[in-house]
Amino acid sequence: MKIAVCVKQTIDTEAVITLDADGQVVTDGAALIIDPYAEFAVEKAVQLKEANGGEVVVVTVGTQDDVPAIRHALSMGADRAILIEDANIDTTNPLAKARILAAVLEAEQPDIIMGGYKSGDTGQAQTLPRVAAIMGIPQVGWITGLELEGETALVDHELDDGVERVSVALPALFTAQQGLAEPRYPTVRDIMQSKKKPIDTKDLAAIGIDPSLVGPAAAQVVVKSYALKPEREGGRIVEGDVPDAVAETAGLLASEAKVL
Amino acid sequence: MATIWVFAEYKDGVIGKVTFEAVSEARRLADAQGKTVSVVVFGSNVDDAALAPLAQYGADQVIVVDDPALAEYTVDAYAAALDGLIEAHHPDTIMFVASSTGQDIAPVVAQHQNAGLISEIVAIEDEGGQPVYVRAPYSGKILEKCAFTNNDDLNIVTLRPKAFTIAEPNTSRTATIVREAPAGFGNIRQIVKDVLRVASDRVDLRDAEFIVSGGRGVKGPEGFQVLEQLADELGAAVGASRVAVEQGWIDKQFQVGQTGKIVAPQLYIACGISGSIQHQAGMGQSQCIVAINNDPEADIFRIADYGIVADLFEVVPLMTEEVKKLKA
Numbered sequence: 001m002k003i004a005v006c007v008k009q010t011i012d013t014e015a016v017i018t019l020d021a022d023g024q025v026v027t028d029g030a031a032l033i034i035d036p037y038a039e040f041a042v043e044k045a046v047q048l049k050e051a052n053g054g055e056v057v058v059v060t061v062g063t064q065d066d067v068p069a070i071r072h073a074l075s076m077g078a079d080r081a082i083l084i085e086d087a088n089i090d091t092t093n094p095l096a097k098a099r100i101l102a103a104v105l106e107a108e109q110p111d112i113i114m115g116g117y118k119s120g121d122t123g124q125a126q127t128l129p130r131v132a133a134i135m136g137i138p139q140v141g142w143i144t145g146l147e148l149e150g151e152t153a154l155v156d157h158e159l160d161d162g163v164e165r166v167s168v169a170l171p172a173l174f175t176a177q178q179g180l181a182e183p184r185y186p187t188v189r190d191i192m193q194s195k196k197k198p199i200d201t202k203d204l205a206a207i208g209i210d211p212s213l214v215g216p217a218a219a220q221v222v223v224k225s226y227a228l229k230p231e232r233e234g235g236r237i238v239e240g241d242v243p244d245a246v247a248e249t250a251g252l253l254a255s256e257a258k259v260l
Numbered sequence: 261m262a263t264i265w266v267f268a269e270y271k272d273g274v275i276g277k278v279t280f281e282a283v284s285e286a287r288r289l290a291d292a293q294g295k296t297v298s299v300v301v302f303g304s305n306v307d308d309a310a311l312a313p314l315a316q317y318g319a320d321q322v323i324v325v326d327d328p329a330l331a332e333y334t335v336d337a338y339a340a341a342l343d344g345l346i347e348a349h350h351p352d353t354i355m356f357v358a359s360s361t362g363q364d365i366a367p368v369v370a371q372h373q374n375a376g377l378i379s380e381i382v383a384i385e386d387e388g389g390q391p392v393y394v395r396a397p398y399s400g401k402i403l404e405k406c407a408f409t410n411n412d413d414l415n416i417v418t419l420r421p422k423a424f425t426i427a428e429p430n431t432s433r434t435a436t437i438v439r440e441a442p443a444g445f446g447n448i449r450q451i452v453k454d455v456l457r458v459a460s461d462r463v464d465l466r467d468a469e470f471i472v473s474g475g476r477g478v479k480g481p482e483g484f485q486v487l488e489q490l491a492d493e494l495g496a497a498v499g500a501s502r503v504a505v506e507q508g509w510i511d512k513q514f515q516v517g518q519t520g521k522i523v524a525p526q527l528y529i530a531c532g533i534s535g536s537i538q539h540q541a542g543m544g545q546s547q548c549i550v551a552i553n554n555d556p557e558a559d560i561f562r563i564a565d566y567g568i569v570a571d572l573f574e575v576v577p578l579m580t581e582e583v584k585k586l587k588a
Contacts, residue, residue: 013518014537017401025402037519098371117363120518122397125379126367133371138449139335141364144512154453160360160466160521161513162457164332166450178502178519179512220376220413224392224405232544235565237556242570243578249550249566250582257548257565259470259527260586 001054001148003045004108005078006101006115006128009062009069010035013120023226025121027065034069037116039076041174043181044146045114046077052148054111055079059104061089061097067199075186075194082108086203088211092122092223096214098130103207106135110171112153117142117175132173140166144179262295265351266319267342269359270303273310277426277467278357280317282419284427286355287318289384289391295352296320299435300345302338304331308437315435317427322437323349327445333361334450339368344442346373351414358418359466366418375414378406382423393417399518399541421466422524422545458511463497465514469526470496473516473543476503477532477553477572484510486573487531490580493587499523499543501533517542529579531572535560552576 011017012031020026034042045056058073058081060066070081082104090096105113113132118125132139144163145156157164158177186194204211212218238245238252253260264286269276279299286297298321299314306326314322323345329337342365346354354369356362358380370377383394390411395404408415465471472491474484484498491498499516500509516523518538528546533539535551535558543549544563551564552575561567568575 011398013399013541017398019402025398094367094377095371120399123380124377124397125363126370126377129364129367130371133368139368140450141335142360157450158360158512159333159455159457161460161464162455163512164452165454165456166334167453168450172449219409220415221378221406222409224387224407227403227405229396229401229403232549232563234562235567237561237567237569242568242574245568245570246575246578247582249568250579250586252566253527253548253550254586257527259548260583 001048001052001112002057002108002110003048003054003112003114004057004059004105004110005038005041005045005073006113006131007038007042007058007060007069007073008035008116008119009033009066010119010121017228019226019228025226032068034072035116035119035121037118037120037176039183040178040180041114041116041176042073042076042078043183044176045112047181048112048146048148049077057082057108057110059101060084061091061100070199071194072186074197075190076184077190078197080197081199083199083201084203084207085201086211088204088215090214090216090219093214093219093221094124094127095130095220096218097127098134099214100204100207100209101127101131102134103209105131107207112170113137113173115175117177128173128175135173137171137173138168139173139175140168141175142177143174144177146174146180262293263349263351264290264295264297265354266297266299267354267356267362268299268301268314269357269362270301270306270310273307275301275310275313276357277464278359278421280313280426281421281424282355282357283314283317283319285384285419285424287427289353290318292386298323298351300342301325302330302341304328311437313429315433316429316431318433319435322435324437324439325442326439327441329445329448332452332455334448334452335365335368336448336450337445338365339372340444340446341442342369343372345440346414352412354414354416356416356418358420362418366416370416373414375416376408377416377418378408379418380420381417382420396420399537400544420522422522458513462491463495465497465499465516465521465523468497468523470494471499471516471523471525471527471546472496472529472531473499473501473533474504474510474531475501475533478504478509481509483573486576490529490576490583493580493583501539530560530564531576533560534558535563
C-alpha cells in the first residue's frame with residue numbers, strides 16, 4: 001500500500017502574527033511548524049503503514065524553507081518526500097497548488113492520498129478537494145477515522161451534528177480533521193534517521209506543468225490587504241467573596257452588558 | 261438577469277437558521293448590484309412549507325432537487341446535482357454556509373466549474389461597485405480582504421455562520437418554487453453506511469445566543485452536568501474546549517475553537533477554560549465573555565469582559581441561582 005500525504009508548513013497557531021511594512025504576514029523569525037491538520041494525516045498514514053506495510057510519501061509544494069516540516073513528517077515515520085519548488089509557482093493560489101499536487105500524485109499512483117482539510121494559517125480549505133476533482137478520484141473530507149477493508153476504506157466523515165460512516169473504494173483522497181490520529185512525538189533517534197531519508201526536489205519542468213497554469217496569471221482571487229485584527233480588550237476581574245462576585249457579575253450582565 | 265445563489269442547509273424538514281443569514285446577505289448584495297436571489301435546496305421529500313421562510317428573507321426563487329439520492333449528504337451526489345443546475349442556469353455567484361457540508365462541497369464544485377472560491381468570509385464590502393470579501397485567517401488574528409480577479413465568471417464563497425445578520429423577515433414577500441430533476445447523479449462513490457447523530461435537545465451551538473462552555477477545569481463528564489444546569493436556566497447551548505473533547509468528556513460536535521465550531525453568541529460563559537489561541541479563534545467574536553477559572557493567570561481573562569477567579573464548581577451553581585432570580 002502506498003500512501004501519499006500532502007504537507008504544508010504553517011505559522012504556529014498560538015504564535016503572535018505580525019505584518020511587515022507592505023502589510024504582508026511576517027514568516028521570518030516566526031515559529032514555523034508542520035501544519036497541525038497535515039500532521040494528523042501523517043500520523044494516520046504512518047499507523048496504516050505500520051499495520052499493513054507499504055510506504056508513506058510526503059508531497060509538498062513550497063521552497064527549501066519548508067524542509068523542517070517535511071523532516072518532521074519523515075521523523076514521524078514517512079519514508080521519503082517530494083518537494084516541488086519553482087519560482088514560477090504562486091503558492092498562495094490553491095488551484096495552482098492543486099494542479100501541481102495532482103500531477104505529482106498521478107505519477108506516484110498512491111492508493112490513499114491524505115492531508116489536512118484546511119491549514120491552520122490561511123485556512124482556505126480547498127486545495128485537496130480540488131486535487132481529487134482534478135484526478136477524478138473519490139474523496140471524503142473532514143475525516144476523524146479510517147479503517148481498511150481490503151481495497152475499501154471505511155472513514156468517519158464529521159458532520160455538524162455527528163458523524164457519517166462512509167465506505168469508499170481505493171484509490172481515494174481523504175482530508176484530516178482533529179481526532180483522526182494523535183500525532184506522535186518523534187524520538188531523537190527518529191529525528192536522526194529522518195535526515196537520511198530522501199527529499200526529491202523537482203521543478204515544474206520535471207513534472208511537466210506549464211508555468212502559466214500555476215503562476216500569477218492563473219489566480220482567480222487576489223488579496224487586496226491584510227490587517228491585524230484589533231485585540232479584544234479584557235475587562236475586569238470581579239473581586240470579593242465568591243457569592244458576592246457571582247451576584248455582582250450577574251448584575252453587571254443585566255445592567256451593564258445588557259445580555260441577561 | 262444575473263443571479264446570486266444560496267445553497268441551503270436543509271435537514272429533517274427544516275432550513276437551518278444559518279441559511280437565513282446567507283439569504284439575507286445575498287439579498288443585500290443582489291439589491292446593490294441589481295441581481296436576483298435563488299436558493300437551492302437539496303433533500304428527499306422536501307416539504308414546500310419548510311421553504312416559505314426563504315422568501316421572507318429575500319429569495320426570489322427556490323430551486324428544489326428532491327431525490328432519495330440526496331437524503332444523506334455525499335459529495336459526489338450533491339456536487340453532480342449542483343453541477344447540473346449550474347450548467348443549466350449559469351448563476352454568477354454561489355454562497356454556501358461554511359458548515360461541514362458547505363465547506364466540503366464548495367471546493368469540489370469550484371474545481372468542476374473552474375470557479376474561484378473564497379472561503380469562510382465574515383463580511384462583504386463594496387469597493388467602487390465591486391464586492392470585496394473579508395476573511396479572518398490565522399486563527400482570526402488577521403483580517404484579509406480579497407476579491408475575485410474576474411467578476412463575470414462564476415464565483416463561489418462560503419459564509420462563516422453568525423458573521424452575517426439575519427434581515428427582518430418580510431412576510432409579504434413570496435418566491436416561486438421550481439422543482440428540478442437532474443439527469444442523474446453520476447457514479448456516487450461514497451456509500452453512507454451509517455449516520456451517527458448525537459441528539460441534543462439544546463439549541464444548536466452556531467445558533468445559540470447563550471453558550472456555557474467547559475474545559476479542562478470541568479474535570480470529567482459529571483462536571484458538564486453542573487454546566488448543563490446553568491445552560492438550562494439560560495436556554496443556552498453547551499460548548500467545550502478541545503481538551504474536554506479529547507478527554508472524551510463530551511462529544512466532538514460541541515467543540516468550540518479552530519478545529520471545532522466558530523460561534524458568536526451574545527453571552528459566552530467559559531468555565532475552566534484556559535483560553536488558548538485556537539479556542540479564542542472559535543469564540544472571540546462573542547458579544548460578551550464571562551470567564552470562570554481558578555488560575556488568575558489564565559489567558560481567557562485577557563479577553564473576558566468579566567472574570568471570576570474561583571473554582572467553577574462553586575461559581576456555576578451560584579450563577580445558576582442568580583440567573584433564576586433575574587428571571588423571576
